[in-house]
Structure formats: C-alpha cells, structure tokens
Amino acid sequence: MTILADILVEKEKEVKQLKQNYQSENLANNQTVSSFYRTFMESDQMKIIAEIKRASPSKGIINPNVNPAKQASDYQAAGASMISVLTDQPFFQGTMEDLAMVRSVVDLPILNKDFIIDEIQIDRAKDYGANVILLIAAALPKTRLEELYDYAIQSGLEVLFEVHNAAELSIAQEIGVQIIGVNNRNLKTFEVDLAITEELAKQIDLTKTLLISESGIKTTADVMRVQKAGARGILVGETMMRSKDLTATFQTLRVNR
C-alpha cells in the first residue's frame, strides 16, 4: 500500500468517530480575513504560505516541540501571507487545537492542511477558525471532490485544490477550481521535483487561476524557478520548521514577480 492509501484508511476511522462525537457549531466565521485568491492574484510579490508541521511520513520528526501560537505569530511577523496548519495526528502529529491556537494569535487567512474526505471535516475546519481547506485530487474520485469543493465554497471557505499530474489537473479544470496547488512531492513515492510545477503550469490559464507551488522549496533559486513558471505563491513547511532565524529565511525565500 502507498502511504496515501494508509493515511486514507486512518481518515475513514477518524471520520467515523467524528460522526459519532462531533457536533458542528455551525458558527458564522465573523473574523474578517482577506480573500486568499484575491490578495495573491493582486500582489506583485511572490507570496509565502508558511506551514506548521511537526513531523511527516517522508521526513520523520521535524520539530516536535514547536509552540504553534508562537510559531504562527513569528511567521506573521516575518511576512507570511497565510499560515498552513497540519492537523493530521497519526502521520504528522498535528491537532485541531493547533489550528485553534493559531487562529487566536494571527489575523491572516489559515489553511487547514488535512486529508479531507467528508463534509464533517469541512464543518470542523470552519469551527476551528480555518478560512481555506485543502482538497487532494489523488485522494478521492472526481464526483466526491466536486461535492466537497461545492460544500466548502458554500460554507464560505476557499479551497486549495492539490494536483500532482496532468490527469489530476484535468479534474481540477473540469470542476472549475480557482486555486490550484501543484505538489512537487509525489504522495505515493515522496519524490520531490520542482519540474512538476513547471510542466503543469504550462497547461493552466494563469490569468484566472491562482497557482501555488507546494513542497521541497528551500532556496532563492527554487523560488525563482517556480515563480518563473507562473506560481504566485509558495507553500513551505520543512524549511520554516527547521529555521533558526525566520527573518533570514523569509528574506531568502522572498522574490519579486
């Protein structure tokens, strides 16, 4: 089995439990945050999405003792445009409480990074203060992706729709998503290659679609490469979590478009 398949088996269990125990508060999200799509599309700078990620299946333990609130406010102070919070527990050691803590200290949009397979996770993301959810094309059939996409949009959330190859990109385009994240890491083999962003970007209408390049970004040259391909933002986890000097790291990863 691939790691993605393993993760999805665990998610099925989590969702089953949630359905028994979790009562969505259906809170109106009344904190006004700016639109992810609009602010990124209108900016002439490459935007940085900084992630809170304690561990991962590909890298093992990265930064287990991170204080999510402190880390998020440091990200905001250093110039992040959005914070991504990994909330998967079994494989990434994240929690929904991490997300709630981050929400209480930043006013940036927040991405709930998880493996979403059911509407109840979208309700929960919103209840805990997320503005954006991730949908991973490789995780579900197209009909289900479309249902979850529509549900999230109707709930007032934005969706980062993640693809890794041309077939998944076609699905994104058929659904008509506004924001595409190209994951440079193959979730089945963990191989990372920035050429994936370059290849897929050629097939995207970048005047209408917001393109984010995700994973494996460490150097100025990496950022310049994906920005040249057409990305308006980068999603960076490990490099941020290992940084001893976030101001310097942000300077390294900041380039003009």
Ligand SMILES: O=P(O)(O)OC[C@@H](O)[C@@H](O)c1c[nH]c2ccccc12
């Ligand atoms: O730590 P990195 O290589 O900078 O990657 C960050 C982010 O792209 C990665 O965490 C990620 C991208 N898509 C995902 C889907 C699920 C879990 C994690 C991810």
